[in-house]
Amino acid sequence: MPAEVYRVLGRATSSNVQALMWGAAELSVPVAREDWGEGFAPLDSPAFVAVSPMGRIPVLVAPDGAAIFETAATLRYLAARYGDNGFWPRDARARAQVDAWAEWAKHHVAGAFTGPVFWRAVRTPPGRRDAAAIARATGRLEADLARAEERLAHGFLCGGALTLADIQFGHVLFRYFDAGLAQAALPNLRAYYDRLMERPAYRKHVAISYDSLRDTL
Numbered sequence: 001m002p003a004e005v006y007r008v009l010g011r012a013t014s015s016n017v018q019a020l021m022w023g024a025a026e027l028s029v030p031v032a033r034e035d036w037g038e039g040f041a042p043l044d045s046p047a048f049v050a051v052s053p054m055g056r057i058p059v060l061v062a063p064d065g066a067a068i069f070e071t072a073a074t075l076r077y078l079a080a081r082y083g084d085n086g087f088w089p090r091d092a093r094a095r096a097q098v099d100a101w102a103e104w105a106k107h108h109v110a111g112a113f114t115g116p117v118f119w120r121a122v123r124t125p126p127g128r129r130d131a132a133a134i135a136r137a138t139g140r141l142e143a144d145l146a147r148a149e150e151r152l153a154h155g156f157l158c159g160g161a162l163t164l165a166d167i168q169f170g171h172v173l174f175r176y177f178d179a180g181l182a183q184a185a186l187p188n189l190r191a192y193y194d195r196l197m198e199r200p201a202y203r204k205h206v207a208i209s210y211d212s213l214r215d216t217l
Contacts, residue, residue, distance in 0.1 A: 004030075004063035005030045005031060005032050005063065006024070006029060006030065006031045006032070006060055006061065006062060006063065007031070007032055007033075007034060007060070007061040008020055008021060008024070008031045008032070008033040008034070008058050008059070008060055008061075009033075009034050009036045009048070009051070009052075009057060009058060009059040009061065010033065010034075010035075010036050010037060010057030010058035010059065011035050011036065011037050011038055011039075011040055011057065012033065012035070012205075012208065013038075013208075013210055013212055013213055014037065014038075014057055014058065015110065015114055015118075015171060015172060015175070016057065016058055016071040017033070017057055017058040018171050018205050018206045018208075019071055019075065019110075019167055019168060019171040019206075020058045020060065020071055020074050020075060021033060021205040022167055022171060022201050022202055022205040022206050023075045023078060023079070023164070023167040024078055025200075025201035025204065025205060026087070026162065026167070026199075026201050027078055027079070027082040027083055027087070028082070029078055029082050031060075036048060036057055036059075037057050043055040043056065043057065051067035051069065052067070052069040053069070054069070056069065056070075058071060058074065059074075060074040060077065060078070071106070071168075072102070072103070072106055072168070075102075075164055075167060075168070076088075076099075076164070079164045083164070086161040086162075086163065087161070087162065087163050087164060088163070088164055097158060098158050098163045098164055098165050099164070099165075101157050101158055101163075101165035101168075101169070102163075102164050102165040102167070102168040102169075103168075105157070105165060105168040105169035106168045108144045109141070109144055109145065109168075109169055109172060110168065110169075110171070110172050112137070112140055112141040112144060113141050113172045113175070113176060114172065116133075116137035116140070116141070117134060117137045117138055117141055117176075117181070118172075118175055118179065119217060120133060120134045120137065121134045121179060121181060122175075122179055122210070122213065122214055123213050123214065123215070123216055123217045124215070124217050125215040125217075126215070134181075135182075138181055138182065141176075142183070142184040142186070145184070145186055145189055146184070146186060148169070148188075148189065149186050149188045149189060150188070152188040152189055152191070152192040153188045155192075155195075156192070157169050162199075166196075170192070170193070170196045170202070170206075171206050173189075173192075173193045173196065174193075174197075174202075174206050174207045175210060177190075177193055178207075
């Protein structure tokens, strides 16, 4: 475990920040989060753009001041430095399998949920919500969630132990199950989510209120 503390720049209600904070906690990496974005420190300020050229959160700042942006890159960095062989395999082929499922989860699950479903169903005021569009987007999301159903019978996305792929996959499930959406029958997914909710780091960094985001778009 590092002797010094990393800084994480980004608000607690950002799902990407939650993924990074959860991942760091599972790896026992000490971090101090600072509020940036959406009512906090501005993302278009010169100080922030200097560490995140695209002006997006989260940013991971190492104890020596080096900054890493983009969620997937920050998680891979921490996994490579602090993850054990189960979380981030040393064997290149085994690691590629974990990485492939992490990429799938980021682009096909988190990407299909956050904007198309969560923003429409939670962040959009009730009078402007398009129920048909939400239903279509939820259906597309659940078609991808179903791809993991058989794998989750073994415990986690890549076997019996938590890996980097689970961080990218599992961090959106709290909002998926909590937001009152009509849900497909995916019992292994539900059991997997229940296992995540037993993890202190998940409850602390992911299973938190998002009331401040409601009806804000």
